[in-house]
Amino acid sequence: MVRGESYKYLGFRQLTGIRHSDIKTELRDKFLSRVNCVLRTFLNAGNKVRAINTFAVPLLTFSFGVVKWSKTDLEDLERRMRKAFKEAGMHHPQSALERVSLPRKDGGLGIVDISALCVAQVRQLREYFAERANQNALYRAVCAADRGYSALHLAQAEYQLNCNLQTVEEKIAAWKQKAVHGAHPHQLDRPHVDKAASNLWLTRGELSSVVEADMIAIQDRIMPTRNCRRYVWHQDVDDICRMCHQPGENIEHIMGGCPVLANAAYTERHNNVARIVHRQLALQCALLEDNVPNYRYLPAPVLENDRFKLYWDRTVLTDLSIHHNRPDIMVYDKSDRKVTIIDVAIPLNQNLEETHGRKICKYRPLAVELKELWGLREVPRIVPVVLSGTGIVPKTLLEALKVLNMEKELAGIQKSVILSTCAIVRQFLGQD
Incomplete structure (x- = not known):
């Protein structure tokens, strides 16, 4: 071997000792290269996150407990990763940082918390050596000799890696405390x-x-x-x-x-959801032969067979003058002489509860009048389909979809609203 030349042992370059600085630089570059490789793909967001967590992060995991990663090193690594996300359009630079490493079920991106992973692995290795030292003299000697030579610092009984770790609950609490970001949680x-x-x-x-x-x-x-x-x-x-x-x-x-967007963009978002509901009802009532995708489906004003009659955005003629007599969708079951009135709304987050109640009150006079006019067995059921423009789902929506026997359509309805809202905001802000 040439004097001063290092060699690779168990994946790490070393000579008389491990070259921590060189190894960290090499690992950082390889990690970011893998992250950028994933970001350049055409995978959806969920699969990109899974790919980063399984393809890029394990490259670092192998070094935790062996290479001396400091708090500054880990923060710099996470900052460079977020910069790569920003350049790829995967993360807005002003979004809450807590959301990057929060689980997706809690509203985050779901990226593995690198600092927490490093601390957990160091802690596990220290616990392993401490347990083995009680049983084996060799391990006791290794622990006594390690006075800062390794990343584990085994001779220091109270050693803790200097990282400010947060649990999921603490991250959510920190997110809530932010004046601007905290409204959503x-x-x-x-x-x-x-x-x-x-x-x-x-x-x-x-x-x-x-x-x-x-x-x-x-x-x-x-x-x-x-x-x-x-x-x-x-x-x-x-x-x-x-x-x-x-x-x-x-x-x-x-x-x-x-008000400028009310008769165009907001109406289109509303109709996208209503079309999903109408299409599913048409399939359930055997009124639709071709199972066309939601985005290509154009509802007919009236669909009818021997048992069902399905209305789309039709004015209902009544003897009395009723102001709200044009619901989005209405299903008439001829054999059971029952009617279901369905109306869709996409309000702001703070208006969810109020909108649901207002929809029921709005169509109550029509429901009462239809019972007498059409000779129904009972007053028609009013089913509001309400969720917010940011995809927040009230419990009443789950109940409504259960009544309509289309619980599986929740994901499609939510996706439609989110796509429409993003398009509205993007086009609006592009007016400058």
Whole structure:
């Protein structure tokens, strides 16, 4: 061997000792190379996260407990990884950092927490050596001799790797405490919201990484609206809406409060959900022969067979003058003489509970009148299909889908709303 030349043993370059600095640089470059390799693929967001966790992170895991990783090294590595996510459009730079390593079921991206993984592995190795030292003299000698020679520091009984680790609960608490980002997790904790269903789009991971990053940024309320730029980023801009020219161009205004978008973008988002419901009802009632995809389905005003009659956005003629007589969907079961009135709404997060109650009150007069007019056995059932523009699912939506026997359509409905909301926000902000 040439003097000063290192050799590889168990995957690490070393000579009289392990060259920690060189190895960390090499591992960091290889890790980021693998991360970028995954980000360049056309995988959906969920599969990209799984690929990073199984293809890139294990490259580092092998070194934990052997190579001396400091808190600064690990933070720098995570920062470089987030930068790669930003450049690939997978993570908005202003989104809550806690969400990167939070599990998807809790509203995060689901990336493995590298610092926590390092600390856990060091702790496990130290526990292993401590246990073996009680049984074997060789292990006792190794532990006594390791005074900082290895990353384990076995001679120091109270040694702890200097990393500020947070549990999942602590990360969620820190996320909630943020003035701007914290609105969304507080919404998820409201009693009428189903948190697991609201995060279904994340756990399934079927959206593209760009759409997923946009929706997380929308939920964190850090999209570059004029209100955000003025009051959060302290830029010298007016917060007048660029479309309707009214004050208060915040993310809520864009998603559901701009009158210019009401008859086009909001209606299209609403109809996308209504089409999914109508198509499933048509299939259940044997009114539809071709099982066309949701995005190609165009509902007919009236579908009818020997037993069912299905209405789409039709005015119901009544003897009395009823103001709200045009529900989105209505199903008439001729044999049982029953009617179900279905109406769809995509309100803002804070209006979920109120919207559900308002829909029932809105169509109650029509339901009472139909019972007498059509000779029904009972007052028609009113089923509001309501979820927020950011995909938050109230418990009443799960009950409504259960009544309609289409629980499996929740993911499709939520996905449709999220895609539409992201498109609305993206097109709106592109007007500058």
